[in-house]
Amino acid sequence: MFRRALVLASLLLATLAADAKETVKIAFIGPLTGGVSANGLGGRNSADLAVRLRNADAGARYTYELTVLDDECKPNIGVQVATKAAADRKIVAGVTHYCSAVAMGTVDVYHRFGLPVIVWGAVLPDITYANDYKEIHRVNGTMINQNDVAAKFMVGLKYRKWAVIHDTTDYGKGHNKYFSEDIAKLGGTIVGTFGVSADQQDFNAELTKIKELKPEVIYFGGLTPIGVRIRSQMDKLGIKAVFQGTSGIVSDAFIEGLGPLAEGTLAFREGAPAEKLPGGKFFLEQYQKQGYSEGPEAYGAFAYAAANLIMDAIEKVGPDRRKVAAELRKTKNHQSIVGPVTFDDHGQNMVPLITKFVVQDGKWMVWEDSEYASGKRKLPRAP
């Protein structure tokens, strides 16, 4: 009798403890409105998914709540919402920013208020390397890694003549810089570089100029919307060069926007392809299951990984900003859905796993698995 009462009491206590789980807030910041909102919404959904899955896990010590803020991809608004999140003592850490200029402006805010954050999409190297703030981490690689791999790979395919089109945002300009440097080192030539504005619609003038220069490859540093426009206008002018992009066009929208014209487009992105890792497959299935109205896009997996890294750290050291920052900095070979994560002294993920993609039959295929790699299909060659 007595024993049964004891068991009952302990059971009761256990359920009480489960009910009394402390709620911990983490912030998500990204562009939810305006031009690049597709990526922001994908990241938001992915971080939200991570939080939901964790809350469904009975073994978790805390209940997590995601505070979502829109930075509009504008630095001044970014500083505003970063202050909002960082000044809110209930928020322990943040999954922050897709746009590089915004991240550049907000790192000081996070440092001042001591809020540990993991950048989930912005690729400018300076975000982690131009400071030694212990609060700032980044789970995705920088554009340096991306272009090193891209340049070597393309030269390996025996291409020698590039024309570069890049948007004049920090993203496009940075890609142009690192890619052009790499190509020069490897002995290729850039026959022309064209900086275009990020909301431009008509590229006929630039492309007509490029047509005269007869490049073998058009390298494009920019995001999906103008990538779609440029590729489609290339076709109208009868330019047969290879179209090589950056992480900014690795999206379903790029293929959907172009249809069959997307075939043979090359692009490079940090991280392992989600569908190839066991965790990634799980992520995609769960994402489907939640029924979000927008896809995860290219960087959703990073936001998911960042949110999980943060929650893992909180589980381990408790909801204390300083301890979480220190714990995050110690991250070594942490298995995530974008591959193993190891942060260096600057909080930068050091494992620059870059995946090469090619569009084949309306899908982004990992290059090694494609019929282009096996020689069954051929990329265009200059005559």
Added chain:
Amino acid sequence: MSATPGRSSLPVAVAGVAACAAACWAFLEAESQWVVAALAAGVLAALPVLDRTGLRARFDAAVHARRALAPALVVTAAFALALVLRDSHFALLMLASVALYVTVCLGLTLQFGFAGIANFAGAAFFGIGCYSAAILAANTALPHLLAVLAGGLAAAAVGSVLILPILRTRGHYAALVTIAFGILFRTFLEVNDVLGGPQGLKVPGMRILGWSFNDPPPLPGGVEASFYLNYVIVAVALAAGAFVLVKRIESSWIGLSFDAVRLDETAAAVCGIDIARWKILAFVLGNFLAGTAGAVYAMMSGFIAPNSFTFGDSLILVSIVILGGVGNPLGVIPAALLLLILPEKLQAIQEYRFLIYAVLVILILLYRPQGLLPRRLREYSAPGPRP
């Protein structure tokens, strides 16, 4: 209603300003979206009630009766608000931003409300102030107070290249000149790497006479406060200075000349008013105000990039002036509060917030087509409520 304004003016004015300050406090501190919605609805419903009962007219008259009263009260209210919110970083940041936007919009009121020059490049002039302060503060030992002044002067000077086309054009044509300039300015900043390009520039915090603005202010009694309190003080002082200046101009013969120029250039010229001189004065002075506000803003936010000075940002500034009631300097304050803080308060609805924001502004305009606080006609009789 015919009470002598002199005696009853003080309590009415104090009560009015205090009510506004309380509404601001509630608005800034409200977190739940329902509270925000209720507050916004309450404020909007209060406007016609105040109009009907004549309370607003009494308030206006009270403010009118003693010229120094309104700015003094508003400044006191702002500081009281800042002290109440002293340790809430975000609310103070928003308060300082509002004060700086009010300063810019007072400049625009001078240009557009008084002299009739529509300026759609407000964000560009604000940006010139930001960039000059950023460069001066980071690379020279120039005292920061002078850097702020230099920001204003730079904006005024760069704006001068537009004087010729501004003088020759009117109305929508002049608007296009400024639109073109605003777009040109932003594109240039982004494409050209000399001023940091798209990556932007870091700006050191403000420091005046050894008073470092990025450290918490030493309040008596060891009360803890956010460092943003420093910026609120400077921003509110700047806005108050601008307000007094603009009000003085309005009630002087300069303001009268502005009105003449705006309403009928031909008639003004016939009366011997030098149109060019007044237009240049309004334009240059307005840009100066925008530039100084920009300089303070740059040091406060610590980072600037071309993306913060787009055509869309200029439109927000123009929207504040229009929503406030064109030509009424006092109207700029509630309009700036509404247009800056509303989107922030709508963060809870995430991606839907701009849709709701746009719909709300449309409704306000349909409801009050003249703006929140329309400008009143000049009165030359003894000030007081009309019979």
Added chain:
Amino acid sequence: MDPAVAGQYVLNGLMLGMIYAMVAVGFTLFFGVLDVIKFSHGDVVMAGAFTALATLGGLSAGGVVSAAVLVVAATAVAVAAMALLGALIARTLILPLRNAPSLNTLLITLMLGLALREAVRLFYPNGSNPKPFPRLLPADAWSAGGFSLRADSAILLVAGLSAIVAVHLIIHRTRLGLAIRAVAQDPETARVMGVNFEAVVMITFGIGSALAALAGVGDALYYNEINFGMGLWLGVIGFSAAVVGGLGSLYGAILGGFLFAALQTVGAIWFAVPAYKDVFAFGAVILLMAWKPTGLIAEKSAERV
């Protein structure tokens, strides 16, 4: 420069100019009858393109395969829907603000533009991403050296030109046009003479918006891609073109549209970094305004539309 390549630039510029001109004509019409700037005009262009895309989706699902039928039907639906939207905007947002300062109209239409843009982004399926627009026009190309003229470009040029000519004829040859011109010249007198002022304003906004829909569909067929933000720049450039040409003048708007396209094309060729082309084009606009303060074709009170 190789004459064939030069020819290509000219053709590109003409296509671009045609789209700009169609948008600018709308601005000039609205200004003509009511002295207002309608800043949501660019977003009406976008909404027209999306209406056409949705119609195409519906028709294809219904089993229609003929490209000609699809193009005509989608265009017709888009034009009709936008004409209605234009009239509705005039009725609910523009006319009620007629007695307020004219810039208040600017603010309300600005917000309407934002609302339209955000609504398409949020409620059109996957609307925050660019959408492909089917290639429905024949793509046969005639090329010589660096020059290639495609059938679709030629069709679009001719269609755009005829639309503008049609608007011109409506305004100058019909009774409706007479009423529009009367209102443009003097609303009060027109009203006294028995012109239904409000109806004329609504019809004018309908015509301008129909033209915007046409510009949207043309743009979509030419670039084969549309997105919710496409109207933003088109609106600004269309407005600039209308003002440079001289507000209230139909020819001015057309001239302004082509001029703007020419400036951008020349800028893109000249500068090592083509993004400077907007600095160049808008800089030229400022100079033009200093030289011709009321636009290239100056407004005459007797002929505002």
